[in-house]
Structures are given as structure tokens and as C-alpha cells.
Amino acid sequence: MSEIDPNLLRDIIMDHYQYPRNHQLSEEPSYQSKHMASESCIDDITVQVKFDQDRIEDVRFDGQACTISTASTSIMSELVKGKTKEEANEIIRNYFSMIDQKEYDEDLLEEAIAFQNVGKQANRINCATIGWKALRDMIKESEGK
């Protein structure tokens, strides 16, 4: 577990909640979108991704969501932009490992380590993963084609 000052981690979440990045959907048809409605809470978000062959050119999202789902999706959007699908998958895998309290590579996750303790509130794991699941699914679908 990271030794980083908890206040710093909290501020990362605050910042991404109050000023979410990539927080506007695109009208362009080149984007794929996935609408995620969480059964357990009010989170209702749409994530969009634009692939340039093997690379993730852009990620966007919008919707009604709590602090954790907004901030986690915002951080994700910054992390994976410009990465190859394979790199993004590796980041996603590590993120889910972290959420499950398993081994993970901190360096890959950058600001996303702010969610390392989200499991303290078991019902909020859903919030911290809703946007990530959307992206994971869309990458998988794109690879299936």
C-alpha cells in the first residue's frame, strides 16, 4: 500500500470530482459509447471511446454520478488516452487488482491509486469501477470484431 499522504489522495479525488476531465460527450459517429446504469446507486453514466486502430485516441464521459464514480472515470480517461489497447488493458487489470486488495503496479496507475481504499465502504466499489468496466467492455468488443 502506498505511503502517500491521505490528504493528497483525497485532494486528487476532490479535484477530479469538481473539475472532471474529458467530461463532455462527442457527437461524432467515430466514437463508440456505452451507457452504464448502476443498480445499487444513482450512477448513470455514459463513457465514449474513439479508437485509432490499436490506439485509444480519446475517452469522454458524462452523466449523473457520485464523487467516486465521477472522479474515477475522469482519472481513467486521462490515464488511457493515447495508450494502445494492450497498455490500457494492463492499466485496467492493475486497477481492478488494486480495488480487490491484491498486488498491483502503482506506477501504472498514477493518480488512480487514490481509490486504493475504496473497499472500506463495500457498496462503493461499484462506483469506483463503473466507468472502468465500460471502457474494458468497449475495448473487448472492439477486439472481437
Added chain:
Amino acid sequence: MKIAECRKDFPILQRTMNHRPLVYLDNGATTLKPQPVIDAVMNYYTYLGANAHRGDYEMSAQVDAAYEGTRKKTAAFLNAHCPEEIIFNSGSSEGLNQVALMLSGQRLQAGDVILSDESEHASSVLPWIHASQIHQTKVEYIPLDEEGKITVENFKKALHDKVKVVCLAQVSNVLGFEAPVKEITKIAHEHGALVVVDGAQSTPHIPIDVQDLDVDFFVFSAHKMCGPTGVGVLYGKKELLDALDPVYYGGESNARFDRCGTLILKETPLKYESGTQPIEGVLGLGAAIDYIQSIGKDAIHAHEWELKQYFLEKAKALKTIHFYNEKAQSGICTFNVFDKGQMIPAQDVASFLNTKGIAVRSGTHCAKMLVDVLQVPGTCRASFYIYNTKEEVDQLVAALQEATLENCIGIFF
């Protein structure tokens, strides 16, 4: 009301949540269980044991007496005309589905309209929406007034010749307003429409008299009134229950059948109770009715309303809490918390309160259409019951005072 005495009846109040004394304020979702209810359930498992309506031995006869005794007790509790009007099932949701399926399949024609409203719980409106897709009926909505209430005036405006069923909650689970069911029923009947009432949120709190209300069907769940989960009641007027056919078929609801398909059903209410019922649940419901009657619904309601007014007064002084249902005279308080003018997502507030040992509900409370009326994505709901105290309200207010955005996110560290 002697709350200190009452609290002793609820063993679960001894537990902690997040290392704090439990402050349970989610009674709209379900209520805690007093010892007499727990004992009644235990007694079935440790002593009575047999199935109902089946055996020729003493145990079985004892079960029948207890089970049918609860039917009589429930009839008196709702002031039904006779015990045969009481059908046991798994709860409000099942009762509402049963009625929607029976009426849609046996009474309604394509094009007929069911009147609902946008404050309804999913369990009251979705069965009709589903049935409308099979039977080509249509669900329409009584417009709510600016506070989110159902009024007689708006009901009259929504009523027309095609309306054959009106289905609404007597008390809304989000806003806690009581609908004018008696007046609406009178007008609906004058227009030949049947009235189905969801009593899930009213039965635990206010006196119910189905004959005075004159409703055709009424449902409630035991677990929202100190009873067990998985058991509830469908009340229906005897002549309607006699005339309709059940949704489910199977053991114990039939008198005779043969290979040619000839089927003779038992009489109401047994024709509606196919298969083994939640017997321990029914017996627990009987104990819950006794428990509630011993306190009295008037006292229960007065206590909840007092707590709500106390909470409103204290919380308003904080200036960060916005209430959506101040005027609703019930124990349901629906609100959001603001930090520097910005609304904190309801779920973050609820998680923060959890760390203080306080249980409240956040979200849309299964009434997803109400979001458009209130124009917020979600709310926090604190709902009181007999065992809640002013000290608990003080703890809630103290916690809400600390509920800044920073602190709500701080719980993860």
C-alpha cells in the same frame, strides 16, 4: 410513548455499526424486529414445525390454528369485512403483480387505461407497464402538484372513460405524503374504475380501514412493520376474489382435478395460496400486528411526526440541508446536503453517515420517475419508526453538520 421500554424489545439495537451505536433511520426500507416477532418465528421452527392445511395430527392442527388465527387478526387489523378477504403472499410486490395480472387478463380490454402517478414505487407501476405490453392496455399518470402530492383535483383531470383501474400508494415512500384515497376511490367507483392501493408505507404507520376507504384491493408487507421478510398480504373485496381466477396454480389451492383438465379450485382465500406458504412469516406477522396494536398506530404516527418536526427544526439551523417534503406528515424526511452552495451527491452523504453508525437510504428509492419531478438525481431519506429517539436525531444532525464534500470523500482514507 415509552420509547426506552420499546427499545428493549429490539435486540438488534444492541449492535454497533462501524464501531458506533447503531442509529437505524432506514425504516422506509425495512424495520427492525422486536423479540415477540422473533419468538413467534422461532416457535414455528422449534415447536410447531408442520405444514399448514395438510396433516391429521396435532402439530398440524396447531399450525392451522395459528395460521388461520393470523388471517382473522389481519382482517381485524385492516377492518376487512371477513377473514376470507385476506390472502397471504410474499409481500407488496407480489400482491401488486397478482392484481395487475388478474385484472389485465380477466377484466380489462385492449385500450383500457390504468391510472398511476410519477411518485409510485417500481412495484406499483411496473406490473401494469409489463401487463400493458401483453394486453394492449395503457398506463397514464395523474399529474403531481408542485410539492409532489396527488390531489383530488388532479385526479379528476386525469380521469376519463377509458380509465378502468386506479393504482396508487396511500403513502409515497419518497415524499411521505398521504394520498386522498377515500375521495379518489369514491370518484373512481362513480366512473366504474377499480381501485388498487399500495399500503406498503401506510400500514405500518397509520390506521387502515379498508371498508371505510372502500378500496377494491390493498397490499402491504410485514417487514416494514416489525414483521418478518418474505411475507405480506393482499386484501381484496370478497366478491372480486370470488369472481377472479388466481395467477398461480398448484398444491392446496385446488379441491379436485383430473386428466381431462377439469379443475375445481378451493374457495377464496385458499384458491390464491398455492404451495407451501411462508408459515413462520405469517405467524411472525401475527406477532407484529399484536406488537403494533399494543403501542397503537396513533401513538406511532404522533411519535414519528414529532421526530420529524424536531429534525426539521435542528437541521434547518445548519443552513446546508434542503428538504423536499417538509409538509408531509409522516416519519419520512427527504433531503440533500449542500457544501458552499454545491449539492453533495446523496450517496456520498449516506456513506459518510454510515461511518458515524447512522443508516439512511440514498438514491431514487425505487421511484425513478420522481427524479424528473424533483429535478435532482437522488436524495437522502431518513425515515423514523417507534424505536427512534430525539438523541438519535441529534446524532444525525451533528453528523450532517460535519458532512462537507471534503469529509464525505475523506471516509475513504
